[in-house]
Amino acid sequence: MPIQALLSAFLAALAVGGFGLAFVYPLLSGERQAEKRQAALSASAGKQPEKQTDAAVRRKQIADSLKEIERRNTRKRVSLETKISRAGLRISKSVFFIYSAISGLVLALLFYVLTGKLYLAAAAGLVGAIGLPTWVINYLAKKRLKKFVNLFPDTIDVIVRGVKAGLPLGDCLRIIASEVEEPVRGEFRAIVEAATMGLSISEAVERLTNQIPIAETNFFSIVINIQQKAGGNLSEALSNLSGVLRDRKMMEGKIKAFSSEAKASAMIIGSLPFAVAGLVYVTSPAYISLLWTTSTGQLVLGAAALWMAIGIFVMKKMVNFDY
Known part of the structure; x- marks a missing residue:
């Protein structure tokens, strides 16, 4: 296969990946649903009548x-x-x-x-x-x-x-x-x-x-x-805040414990290609050395590294949780 065809395939794959990250990922991550909920809450809060009592002023x-x-x-x-x-x-x-x-x-x-x-x-x-x-x-x-x-x-x-x-x-x-x-x-x-x-x-x-x-x-x-x-009462407010911060820290520990299996799986999946490449190089160095000794192999290696980086980024987003 000529270099021009490989380069065209690489650019097409890069365009598809960029399209997926730009348009598909917001739908899967729930960002647009969160924005709609925030807009609905803001609209409902603006419709409430303002009371002129002391509590309302406060x-x-x-x-x-x-x-x-x-x-x-x-x-x-x-x-x-x-x-x-x-x-x-x-x-x-x-x-x-x-x-x-x-x-x-x-x-x-x-x-x-x-x-x-x-x-x-x-x-x-x-x-x-x-x-x-x-x-x-x-x-x-x-x-x-x-x-x-x-x-x-x-x-x-x-x-x-x-x-x-x-x-x-x-x-x-x-x-x-x-x-x-x-x-x-x-x-x-x-x-x-x-x-x-x-x-x-x-x-x-x-x-x-x-x-x-x-x-x-x-x-x-x-x-x-x-x-x-x-x-x-400043002491009461800060005491409540201290309790909230300790609860957040406890929740962080629980989230890390619950997501440890997913993180371990992501680490194994991410390291598997490198481990396989290392084993192949040990057993058949002439077979895998074509990836960095030829121009076609270097192009394939660059495309694989790009998609590997995108996969690691997506897996990192999947196993990291906000709390």
């Missing part, structure tokens, strides 16, 4: 607070400085670019020495300069967020005990900023410093949701914001 204040927090949380694209800070790194953007360039150069030289082909070295250089640093930043950020989530319920309990003992909220935040482990200590130190510079506690806490973009900090910001604007 509810309106809470709703306005929630809308304001949601508006602030739906920000523009996250900057590189914020991503670096979320990863817990204390480097500037220029230093990050220098490290990225060094990583790309080292990987390009390594591939050029091993393969002797310039286009593979260029592709490896792009991966080392763009993909690898981004992966490292995301990995460190996820690891830091996980540790923050594990410490956050105990942190809220510190505030609850301090408020019940008669301490102001600002003093409780200062205790956390000096006593609790990292990364909670550093984030609450930033809150205390922002409050010292003149911001209100609710505005300073809202900055936490930008630095730690998880549901737990969003809940905490909502509770503090509502208490500062509408009043109420």
